Amino acid sequence: MPELKEDMIHSLIRDNSPEIRSDSNVHGSKFSVLFMMAALLLMMLPFMSTFNEFLTSLFLKWKLYRALEEFIVPYQARALAGLFSLFPVSATPTARGIWLEGIFLELQWNCLGWQSAVLLLASFLTGFQGKFSKVSRFEVLVIGVLGTYLINFLRLFIVGFFAVFVGSAAAGIFHDWFSLTFVLIWFFVFWWFSYSFVLETKDAD
Numbered sequence: 001m002p003e004l005k006e007d008m009i010h011s012l013i014r015d016n017s018p019e020i021r022s023d024s025n026v027h028g029s030k031f032s033v034l035f036m037m038a039a040l041l042l043m044m045l046p047f048m049s050t051f052n053e054f055l056t057s058l059f060l061k062w063k064l065y066r067a068l069e070e071f072i073v074p075y076q077a078r079a080l081a082g083l084f085s086l087f088p089v090s091a092t093p094t095a096r097g098i099w100l101e102g103i104f105l106e107l108q109w110n111c112l113g114w115q116s117a118v119l120l121l122a123s124f125l126t127g128f129q130g131k132f133s134k135v136s137r138f139e140v141l142v143i144g145v146l147g148t149y150l151i152n153f154l155r156l157f158i159v160g161f162f163a164v165f166v167g168s169a170a171a172g173i174f175h176d177w178f179s180l181t182f183v184l185i186w187f188f189v190f191w192w193f194s195y196s197f198v199l200e201t202k203d204a205d
Contacts, residue, residue, distance in 0.1 A: 056110055068109035073097070076107055076156065083157055089164055098160070103168070105160050111175070113152030116183045120148050127191055136200040143198065144190060151186045155179055 058064075077093035084091035084100060092099040097106040124144070128137060159179075162171035 065109040068112060068114065069096075072112055073107045073109060076112060076153070079153065080105075080107075080156060080160060084160065100160050100164050103163050105163060107156070111156075113148070113155065113183070116148055116152060119183075119187070120144055123187060123191065127194065130199075131202050132199045133202050136198055139198050140194045143194065147186065147190055148183075151183060155182055 074093070074095050077095070077098045080098050081091040081093040084098075090099070090101050097104055099105075124141070127140075159171045159175050162174055
């Protein structure tokens with residue numbers, strides 16, 4: 001019987017190693033969950049408006065919107081004015097919105113993106129299913145919170161940009177029809193990035 005070369009033996013050992021099979025199973029399960037979440041997000045699209053109305057009714061009932069109107073809206077207006085100041089645009093923040101080249105962009109409490117924060121928390125419940133390390137979970141939490149805030153801030157900026165440079169009709173179309181898709185695309189990219197580069201199993205620590 002011909003003898004196997006040493007390199008071939010080591011190759012066979014590596015290919016049949018339980019650790020290799022375990023790692024491939026982990027990556028497979030990660031992407032299975034990722035595509036399942038993408039499918040669920042697409043299925044949720046028809047029900048998002050109903051869910052938004054439900055959350056809005058709770059905020060109105062418990063008067064939680066007052067905190068958004070008193071603290072978040074003025075802050076977002078100042079932040080947007082600072083960003084628009086980088087462009088040749090006259091921007092003046094107020095307690096209820098921002099003036100852009102004579103166009104008033106009202107920042108209503110219901111348009112700040114708090115719904116996406118609720119969806120982010122819900123996605124954590126699904127996305128963290130698995131034996132992931134605490135450090136990697138914390139990193140995903142930080143990326144998710146900061147990224148969701150920046151995405152919503154960018155969404156408001158795009159609405160204002162369209163209102164000034166394209167027209168109020170384009171701004172309204174983006175706000176009413178593409179804002180939700182914009183946020184859902186962020187969720188997909190966020191979880192793809194988290195599963196691919198951030199989340200690690202406990203054995204990896």
